Amino acid sequence: MTAPFARRLHFVVGKGGVGKTTVSAALARLFARRGHRTLAVEMEAGGRLPAVLGGPPSVGTPSAIDANLSVVSIDGRAALEEYLGLVIPVRRLLSTVFSSRIYQYFVAAAPGLKELMTVGKVWYEATRREGTRPAWDVIIVDAPATGHGLHYLRMPQAARDTFGAGLVQREATRVVELLQDPATTAVHLVTLAEDMPVTETLEAHAQIAGPLHLPVGAVIVNRMHARRFAPDVIERVGRAAEAAHGDESTILAAVAARAAEESGWAAINAQHAERLRTALGQAPIVELPYLFAEEFGAAEIELLSRRLEEGAALPAARRA
Amino acid sequence: MKLRKLVERHQVVISAGSGGVGKTTVAASIAVWGALQGRRTAVLTIDPARRLATSLGLATLGHEPREIPRELFVAQGLEPRAPLSAMMLDQKGAWDALVERHAPPEARDRILGNAFYQHLSQTFAGSQEYMAIEQLCVLVESGAYDLIVVDTPPTRHALDFLEAPRRIDDFLDRSVIKWFVRPYWSAGWSALRAVNRTASFLLHRLEQATGVSALAEISDFFASMSGLFENFHVRIERAYEVLRGPGTAFVVVSSPEEQVLGDAEYLAAKMNELGMPLKGVVMNRVHPELRAGGRGDVVDPDDASEMERLLARAVGAAEAPALAANFADYQALARGEQLRTEQFRSELPRAIPFVSVPNFARDVHDLASLAAMHAHLF
Numbered sequence: 177m178t179a180p181f182a183r184r185l186h187f188v189v190g191k192g193g194v195g196k197t198t199v200s201a202a203l204a205r206l207f208a209r210r211g212h213r214t215l216a217v218e219m220e221a222g223g224r225l226p227a228v229l230g231g232p233p234s235v236g237t238p239s240a241i242d243a244n245l246s247v248v249s250i251d252g253r254a255a256l257e258e259y260l261g262l263v264i265p266v267r268r269l270l271s272t273v274f275s276s277r278i279y280q281y282f283v284a285a286a287p288g289l290k291e292l293m294t295v296g297k298v299w300y301e302a303t304r305r306e307g308t309r310p311a312w313d314v315i316i317v318d319a320p321a322t323g324h325g326l327h328y329l330r331m332p333q334a335a336r337d338t339f340g341a342g343l344v345q346r347e348a349t350r351v352v353e354l355l356q357d358p359a360t361t362a363v364h365l366v367t368l369a370e371d372m373p374v375t376e377t378l379e380a381h382a383q384i385a386g387p388l389h390l391p392v393g394a395v396i397v398n399r400m401h402a403r404r405f406a407p408d409v410i411e412r413v414g415r416a417a418e419a420a421h422g423d424e425s426t427i428l429a430a431v432a433a434r435a436a437e438e439s440g441w442a443a444i445n446a447q448h449a450e451r452l453r454t455a456l457g458q459a460p461i462v463e464l465p466y467l468f469a470e471e472f473g474a475a476e477i478e479l480l481s482r483r484l485e486e487g488a489a490l491p492a493a494r495r496a
Numbered sequence: 497m498k499l500r501k502l503v504e505r506h507q508v509v510i511s512a513g514s515g516g517v518g519k520t521t522v523a524a525s526i527a528v529w530g531a532l533q534g535r536r537t538a539v540l541t542i543d544p545a546r547r548l549a550t551s552l553g554l555a556t557l558g559h560e561p562r563e564i565p566r567e568l569f570v571a572q573g574l575e576p577r578a579p580l581s582a583m584m585l586d587q588k589g590a591w592d593a594l595v596e597r598h599a600p601p602e603a604r605d606r607i608l609g610n611a612f613y614q615h616l617s618q619t620f621a622g623s624q625e626y627m628a629i630e631q632l633c634v635l636v637e638s639g640a641y642d643l644i645v646v647d648t649p650p651t652r653h654a655l656d657f658l659e660a661p662r663r664i665d666d667f668l669d670r671s672v673i674k675w676f677v678r679p680y681w682s683a684g685w686s687a688l689r690a691v692n693r694t695a696s697f698l699l700h701r702l703e704q705a706t707g708v709s710a711l712a713e714i715s716d717f718f719a720s721m722s723g724l725f726e727n728f729h730v731r732i733e734r735a736y737e738v739l740r741g742p743g744t745a746f747v748v749v750s751s752p753e754e755q756v757l758g759d760a761e762y763l764a765a766k767m768n769e770l771g772m773p774l775k776g777v778v779m780n781r782v783h784p785e786l787r788a789g790g791r792g793d794v795v796d797p798d799d800a801s802e803m804e805r806l807l808a809r810a811v812g813a814a815e816a817p818a819l820a821a822n823f824a825d826y827q828a829l830a831r832g833e834q835l836r837t838e839q840f841r842s843e844l845p846r847a848i849p850f851v852s853v854p855n856f857a858r859d860v861h862d863l864a865s866l867a868a869m870h871a872h873l874f
Contacts, residue, residue, distance in 0.1 A: 409815050413807070426786070
């Protein structure tokens with residue numbers, strides 16, 4: 177089997193607030209740095225992936241950030257119109273159609289058509305060729321936060337199964353085949369090592385591997401606190417704070433509190449990371465450190481991408 | 497005004513904000529406070545939110561308000577002076593209940609069994625948000641509660657919550673739906689073609705593209721539902737009355753991270769436009785910064801070498817570097833948060849309550865830990 181990080185199409189899923197976009201950006205930087213022509217995709221336009229990568233938002237058409245890295249945001253509605261442009265090849269009619277209320281209505285009502293077109297757009301970029309080679313070596317997809325982003329990944333299958341024989345069903349079948357191909361696709365789960373996030377990640381993992389039949393990649397555990405201070409050390413600082421006076425006492429008390437806080441989180445993180453390891457067995461798990469930064473910027477993304485590289489057991493880098 | 501006063505003066509408190517900021521926990525903590533203060537309280541949350549069920553001492557939350565047994569409070573040293581109930585929104589169940597309440601009996605089973613309805617009730621954008629508001633109206637109208645705390649769904653744009661009723665209303669716009677409920681719909685396109693060439697052309701193409709069955713389902717759905725739309729419209733008007741009413745307070749929950757604050761700012765601005773102004777802010781998961789005293793102190797907390805010397809004196813040279821490094825990390829984090837929070841606050845109306853809750857180094861997992869938050873909230 178192809179190792180998860182050696183595949184071409186990477187979906188990054190996870191709940192809101194776990195750092196999914198940050199991890200997507202770090203993965204994109206990693207592959208670009210290793211000489212792969214990389215496309216970073218944001219599945220719902222309006223997010224912050226382009227900004228995190230240091231590029232302007234670009235809806236529909238990939239825009240280059242540097243030599244090996246491009247970014248694109250998908251707007252489901254625009255993707256649908258693009259698609260209909262192929263089905264209804266009369267320019268003049270198209271604009272009438274798109275502005276008609278009945279069309280607006282259909283887009284809102286048709287089951288999952290917008291989501292299907294979004295995934296369809298990813299499929300298009302993944303299969304697009306420039307000359308004899310694929311347009312992109314690697315595609316990283318930052319999935320929406322709602323429902324772990326699984327809603328989108330489920331849609332091609334739902335469309336294939338519910339729509340009658342027709343164009344949409346044929347398209348959906350092709351998309352499903354690509355998504356389910358373990359040599360091409362990896363669905364990575366981002367989580368925090370805390371109680372509920374781990375529980376929900378295990379459920380999402382079961383969904384992806386089970387009913388969705390999608391190839392699970394790695395579980396990426398973000399924001400791991402690592403420093404552990406022995407309880408007696410924290411106590412000694414506390415006693416020193418009591419013995420001291422004025423500012424010194426305040427400072428020492430604060431030092432003790434921060435040491436206790438860090439140890440507390442490190443213990444919680446370690447416990448739940450262990451729970452994840454036990455439940456997932458052999459599945460690859462990559463841990464990323466909590467970053468204490470005044471501002472989160474390019475340097476932090478770079479650092480995380482190096483850590484991902486170490487954890488991902490990648491084959492030797494190729495040079496473009 | 498304090499957050500305490502704000503909660504005291506409103507019957508409905510809605511916690512809004514982006515996902516992952518501890519919105520559910522803050523909502524639960526406010527609800528526990530209401531019960532301790534002697535107000536009959538209900539907290540409505542969005543599924544799955546098992547964390548809330550667990551922290552309230554319930555194995556699961558139901559789709560009807562379920563009272564938290566008094567013994568659970570007492571066992572944790574708390575004395576509620578009024579009952580606290582919790583319920584969880586079941587989107588599918590709530591739609592079904594709405595259909596059952598308003599649909600004529602003969603149409604009911606046809607609607608509930610319709611494949612398009614089943615899809616719509618689970619995935620239509622805004623549907624979950626709308627049902628949360630619908631449930632809220634039911635609770636308000638029951639007259640059974642003095643305080644209702646609503647934990648909004650974790651949408652990417654929390655704004656979806658506020659716009660959901662309008663969106664559903666647009667969706668059920670009768671002037672458009674009439675296309676779908678014409679009797680000749682399923683008979684074929686010829687009649688429609690005579691009415692509007694563009695529409696007929698488009699629908700024909702869409703039919704080809706999607707396969708006929710999906711459109712037939714949609715048509716059948718609207719044919720069965722047509723009697724319900726008037727009722728929905730009335731409910732939606734009612735929903736906005738409750739949301740905009742003087743008894744309702746929106747509280748934005750945020751954390752001091754850059755992106756989250758950006759979302760909160762946007763939300764606050766939009767809420768004003770929609771006539772549902774933000775009335776309070778809870779800044780959750782804050783790291784406190786220790787500032788230099790400025791009276792010619794012996795030690796500057798932001799000077800690494802001074803800190804290390806102080807710690808070496810206090811606990812020995814072996815432990816000092818790690819302790820100092822950890823302290824410096826948390827100071828940097830706190831400085832960034834402080835800057836961003838000040839910027840955020842400067843754009844808010846000055847009179848609204850603003851409270852900060854520190855980042856607890858533990859999971860909030862029981863009634864006592866929810867109550868421990870009160871010291872910071874109220």
